Amino acid sequence: MYRTTLQGALLASSILAGIGAAAAADVTLNIESWRNDDLQIWQEKIIPAFEAKNPGIKITFSPSAPTEYNAALNAKLDAGSAGDLVACRPFDTSLQLFDKGKLEDLTALAGMKNFSEVAKAAWTTDDGAKTFCVPMASVIHGFIYNKEALEKVGAEVPKTVDQFFAVLDKLKADGTYIPLAMGTKDMWEAATMGYQNIGPTYWKGEEGRKALIAGTQKLTDEPWVEPYRVLAKWAPYLGDGFEAQTYPDSQNLFTLGRAAIYPAGSWEISLFNTAGLKLGAFPPPVAKDGDTCYISDHNDIAMGLNAASAHKEEAKVFLEWVASAEFASIYANALPGFFSLNSTAVDMTDPLAKEFVSWRESCKPTIRSTYQILSRGTPNLENETWAESANVINGTDTPEVAAKKLQDGLDSWYKPAK
């Protein structure tokens, strides 16, 4: 009895060892991500494309819920059980992980040359010396409109601010459509789709954003207050009871064809495409015809390497591929509205997504002004901007008061290097 047990154990261990050896030939890399919506795309398109070219490396995409991702990832990294590759949130959340030594420095990765400075900004240290995640995608702000609505009132697609308000007036006079689909209940709509959408045109994109970080401009300066004045003028064109209108309400109003213009982020494209409406898009209007236009082309997602990974070499092979034009093309086409940050132009088939990305040629891109460095302290500038943008549209605060509140809050903790 004893002998047979021993033999069995020996046999079992040799078989297991054999399996172990076979598995060692194929390295499996685990990807952590918050994009559980993308699971199918990864499994059906992205992973097969990579594995076909790189035999011996297997990829598993294991996403978690978006709201739990940051906390779950931190816990897994601390416990040493995190995947080899991790999706990076933009700015401080990832920077903090890099500073703690959880993410590998990827500055030397060859594929990094495919990305512009702005594209890498969200995953680069403050001094610009080290980049720790490979940029994957960004989202662009603009306005999506219902073509039928504009045809009905005989309006042209607006280029300047005056034309924009003229179109809104026509829509309001006609009365069939709610001119603008936006609410202030959730607040971030007012800040992200409102202020950060039209704002860059006034503060001249990167120029103003960098000046704000450097301390040479203040939020109370004209380029930062003017967008609030324009935003305040939106109020009469919003739907009845916009103060209690939530983000899903706005989406529904637009996809049901009850609203004409939707201040948008490009991530809406795939949802809006399912509505069966004829849609077009235009960039944030400029002050005078012929002025340079600025768009918010905000870095949203990147991929980093877990510093504790056992398969760094293989993971770097994968990251090089993520930095390639091939990945950019697969990703951007599978997820219209999430645009590749790769400098190589990507051919996209979705007309609305194409329209959005075409603005990269004609307009200067920037990122949301509050994301880099300025939202590190208390009070948090991004959260305050949400509240104040909603206040300005609701008429609770004048644009000047709102700007002053934001600047005072920022001054209380942020001391720009002189």
Place this chain on the structure above:
Amino acid sequence: MTDLAPELGVEASQRRPRRWHIFVFLAPAVFIYTAVMILPLFETLRQSLFNVVDGEHVFVGFSNFATLFGDPRWAADFWNALGNNFVFFLIHMMVQNPIGVALAALLSLPGLRFAAFYRTAFFLPTLLSFVIVGFIWKLILSPIWGVSPWLMDLVGLKALFAPWLGRSGSALIAVSLVSVWQFIGIPMMLIYAALLSIPEEVIEAAEIDGITGWGQFFKIKLPLVLPAIGIISILTFVGNFNAFDLVYTMQGALAGPDKATDILGTFLYRTFFGFQLQLGDQSMGATIATIMFLIILTGVCIYLFGIQRRIRRYQF
């Protein structure tokens, strides 16, 4: 002498053997309660005296409290949340409890038809989850899809409808009333039980003395259920100052518009766990939690020592 004491002890234990079963039966509850309530409570109190300075977790004494009350921004947020919390509590005391008492009085009327149905109907919202209640009321009050504009239109009051949840003047009142709607069942049930326990003899004696109707309610029944009302008040107080979920589901973590519905619970949540780009600050969060604990402790003490001792109880 030295030998005497242990002997006495032995004698005593012989007379009254230690009843171990008490400890054994209490142990699971004590253990679980300590693990999930008492330890975290002390850990929170301790955490409020620490902060992160230059990456080190160090003891800072009361400086977190100094920041909370001294820094104009922290103080403004805190007093705003505390003020809103008092409004929230007052609305509950003024609306929920009187209506609860009234409903209980009506339900306890002899000969009321469908009493069981009403009782269940009024109590049902209390059993619903906050998420469901918040979501239902957000939809009911929605200016776009809601039934309330339509219902008000039916009775010609459409002009009085406003997007209440979105206006800083009315949002807090609206949220409070939703909470009242949800919890009206609790005072109703407690008072109902208290009213039922009033002996028939007392009521009959009152009737013989000619006290009936309203007079009977205010002079006989109400004094007899006062202890129950006291309990309800303190439950409401503790519940309201710990409240968080309803505001979070209806108005989000920023408790908009313009922090008009921010109560201590949401303020604590934002500070402790962070929100969006705001990173969580566990020390300041623990500081706010400590203050909330002290507020509730003070309130409960005032009730226990100031009010409950003076309430007269009647033995029948």
